[in-house]
Amino acid sequence: MTLTEKLLARAGGKMRVAPGENVWVQVDxxxxxxxxxxxxxxxxxxxxxxxxxxxxxxxxxxxPDHYIFTAxxxxxxxxxxxxxxxxxxxxxxxYDVIDDPKSVWKFDAAKGQLKRQYGDAFAGVCHxxxxxxxxxxPGEVLLGTDxxxxxxxxxxxxxxxxxxxxxxxVMGTGKLLLKVPETMRFRLEGALPFGVMAKDAILHVIGExxxxxxxxxxxQFDGEGARSLSMDDRMxxxxxxxxxxxxxxxxxxxxxxxxxxxxxxxxxxxxxxxEPVEADREQKFVYDKTFDLSKIEPTVAxxxxxxxxxxxxxxxDIALDRAYIGSCTGGKASDFLAFARVVKxxxxxxxxxxxxxxxxxxxxxxVFQMDGKSAWRVLEEAGVRMTENASCAACLGGPxxxxxxxxxxxNCITATNRNFPGRMGHKDSKxxxxxxxxxxxSALTGRITDPREHLPSS
Amino acid sequence: MSTILEGALYVMxxxxxxxxxxxxxxxxxxxxxxxxxxxxxxxxxxxxxxxQHPERFIAPGELKTRYPLLIAGRNFGCxxxxxxxxxxxxxxxxxxxxxxxxARIFFRNCVAxxxxxxxxxxxxxxDTLKTGQIGRLDLDAGTLVVEGVIHRLKPLGxxxxxxxxxxxxxxxxxxxxxxxx
Numbered sequence: 001m002t003l004t005e006k007l008l009a010r011a012g013g014k015m016r017v018a019p020g021e022n023v024w025v026q027v028d029x030x031x032x033x034x035x036x037x038x039x040x041x042x043x044x045x046x047x048x049x050x051x052x053x054x055x056x057x058x059x060x061x062x063x064p065d066h067y068i069f070t071a072x073x074x075x076x077x078x079x080x081x082x083x084x085x086x087x088x089x090x091x092x093x094x095y096d097v098i099d100d101p102k103s104v105w106k107f108d109a110a111k112g113q114l115k116r117q118y119g120d121a122f123a124g125v126c127h128x129x130x131x132x133x134x135x136x137x138p139g140e141v142l143l144g145t146d147x148x149x150x151x152x153x154x155x156x157x158x159x160x161x162x163x164x165x166x167x168x169x170v171m172g173t174g175k176l177l178l179k180v181p182e183t184m185r186f187r188l189e190g191a192l193p194f195g196v197m198a199k200d201a202i203l204h205v206i207g208e209x210x211x212x213x214x215x216x217x218x219x220q221f222d223g224e225g226a227r228s229l230s231m232d233d234r235m236x237x238x239x240x241x242x243x244x245x246x247x248x249x250x251x252x253x254x255x256x257x258x259x260x261x262x263x264x265x266x267x268x269x270x271x272x273x274x275e276p277v278e279a280d281r282e283q284k285f286v287y288d289k290t291f292d293l294s295k296i297e298p299t300v301a302x303x304x305x306x307x308x309x310x311x312x313x314x315x316x317d318i319a320l321d322r323a324y325i326g327s328c329t330g331g332k333a334s335d336f337l338a339f340a341r342v343v344k345x346x347x348x349x350x351x352x353x354x355x356x357x358x359x360x361x362x363x364x365x366x367v368f369q370m371d372g373k374s375a376w377r378v379l380e381e382a383g384v385r386m387t388e389n390a391s392c393a394a395c396l397g398g399p400x401x402x403x404x405x406x407x408x409x410x411n412c413i414t415a416t417n418r419n420f421p422g423r424m425g426h427k428d429s430k431x432x433x434x435x436x437x438x439x440x441x442s443a444l445t446g447r448i449t450d451p452r453e454h455l456p457s458s
Numbered sequence: 459m460s461t462i463l464e465g466a467l468y469v470m471x472x473x474x475x476x477x478x479x480x481x482x483x484x485x486x487x488x489x490x491x492x493x494x495x496x497x498x499x500x501x502x503x504x505x506x507x508x509x510q511h512p513e514r515f516i517a518p519g520e521l522k523t524r525y526p527l528l529i530a531g532r533n534f535g536c537x538x539x540x541x542x543x544x545x546x547x548x549x550x551x552x553x554x555x556x557x558x559x560x561a562r563i564f565f566r567n568c569v570a571x572x573x574x575x576x577x578x579x580x581x582x583x584x585d586t587l588k589t590g591q592i593g594r595l596d597l598d599a600g601t602l603v604v605e606g607v608i609h610r611l612k613p614l615g616x617x618x619x620x621x622x623x624x625x626x627x628x629x630x631x632x633x634x635x636x637x638x639x
Binding site: 067147149164165166172215216245247400418428 | 473475476477478481482483485486487488489490491505507532533536537538539540541542544559561562563566567570571625626627630636
């Protein structure tokens with residue numbers, strides 16, 4: 001069996017499963033957020049009763065992160081609805097925007113977008129936060145009401161996005177009927193070359209198979225090239241399995257996985273026991289191809305979908321109005337540090353917005369020194385509008401006052417994961433996906449730019 | 459549940475994603491709050507480009523559509539897991555979508571909510587059919603008849619009884635998968 005088949009067999013209490021089989025799966029973690037949480041809770045109450053209790057309050061993780069730093073009162077209310085449910089159910093893992101459980105959340109627009117407006121419990125973008133807070137335990141099944149839940153596959157989990165109704169069912173029963181997907185195998189060899197990031201690798205792969213090329217399928221990334229990647233790199237790749245239509249993305253477990261996961265479980269006091277899965281010697285793949293990471297070049301996905309692959313060096317004729325770095329895919333500390341290496345000591349030529357994925361990323365950037373200055377300072381001095389308010393922000397548009405949102409038709413290059421029409425705001429905008437390096441180099445020139453000539457060589 | 463659905467067609471092309479079905483700024487509406495469910499219907503398919511779709515799915519100021527049958531190409535509903543997407547279409551009065559293929563989560567959300575039937579066509583229909591034509595969809599026969607021409611549809615299989623029942627919970631209760639309330 002493949003990694004995904006072994007995970008679903010275990011969670012289904014079966015010796016074997018085969019692709020196409022429907023299996024009742026026991027869920028280890030259910031995650032929801034402010035956009036789909038209130039609706040999920042509504043389904044739970046409607047179907048199981050106003051006084052019903054969730055199947056296991058210790059296995060539900062609630063992370064407000066989407067529409068937080070907005071004056072839209074309905075969005076603020078949705079965070080309060082989550083808090084009410086957490087209190088009613090005794091849910092421990094709630095990463096609230098505010099620290100006082102008796103208060104209500106209200107964004108203060110007068111204080112502006114840049115300065116921190118959250119308390120100590122807040123954790124930022126759900127997928128990054130799940131990993132950072134020790135909720136991604138290898139060998140488990142994690143379902144979330146968000147399509148990028150597949151990011152947790154970086155840690156050897158079966159992780160996929162579901163809707164409110166399915167999530168309401170899981171809340172009440174702890175179970176869900178899932179179809180075992182066929183597995184596509186992407187055997188990675190070599191290592192990423194100078195100026196190339198994991199984002200380029202996954203954009204290359206999506207371009208190869210098409211952005212519906214993995215629909216209903218698992219994407220398994222293995223081989224020595226996969227082992228050479230950092231956990232941040234693996235997260236970037238697993239995150240975008242859905243951009244090829246994939247049900248999940250998954251990596252093998254190794255010493256890097258263990259070190260990352262164990263440290264975060266310890267720091268946050270989450271459940272420590274886990275049991276990774278290993279693939280069998282005999283695995284059946286519906287697709288099996290080797291990709292040499294060392295041959296990949298800086299890659300972009302052009303408007304209007306993540307499958308419109310092109311090389312950055314061939315896109316120099318595309319003029320840009322805006323650059324953006326942030327989101328689960330592209331808002332990690334390593335993403336911002338890569339960006340900072342390109343822009344250090346220079347000035348961006350177009351409006352450039354930076355939204356760290358988590359408060360932890362904000363702290364890291366404010367502490368990390370580059371030639372006597374914090375990385376945060378380096379970014380600000382280069383003209384990047386950095387906000388401390390970690391959230392999904394303009395990656396998915398959001399309410400009109402969302403930081404960095406495209407409120408008029410424009411061309412934007414972004415380190416985020418999705419570029420369908422209207423994704424970042426205005427439906428007549430054009431969005432280009434690229435690595436943090438490429439976004440940074442393009443911010444400096446105002447055109448889509450290969451970052452290799454803008455990077456210091458060591 | 460009637461097996462015949464009849465009404466005007468609304469024709470779209472490939473890769474109609476969830477941002478076009480219900481743009482992100484409307485996701486502050488909670489589908490289980492009845493008045494917000496109704497509002498979601500009013501924004502259904504508002505993200506489609508005006509240039510390509512001069513006939514709007516929802517007329518300005520309306521909450522309901524006059525097009526109960528949707529026609530599309532490949533990969534309908536790709537993108538986000540937002541259940542607001544099938545819900546907005548269902549709340550607007552859409553009863554079925556007939557596309558060449560679907561994104562996985564959208565298809566599953568149609569079934570789980572029971573909001574509308576996501577049916578695959580045997581061949582591509584979005585190049586030949588026109589918005590405003592009247593279609594007669596026969597779920598049992600697996601056909602869509604438009605102006606006397608019969609178009610074959612693929613069977614819905616095990617998804618059909620779940621949608622017939624009105625979604626995952628009603629189906630699960632009917633089949634004693636969860637206790638009856």
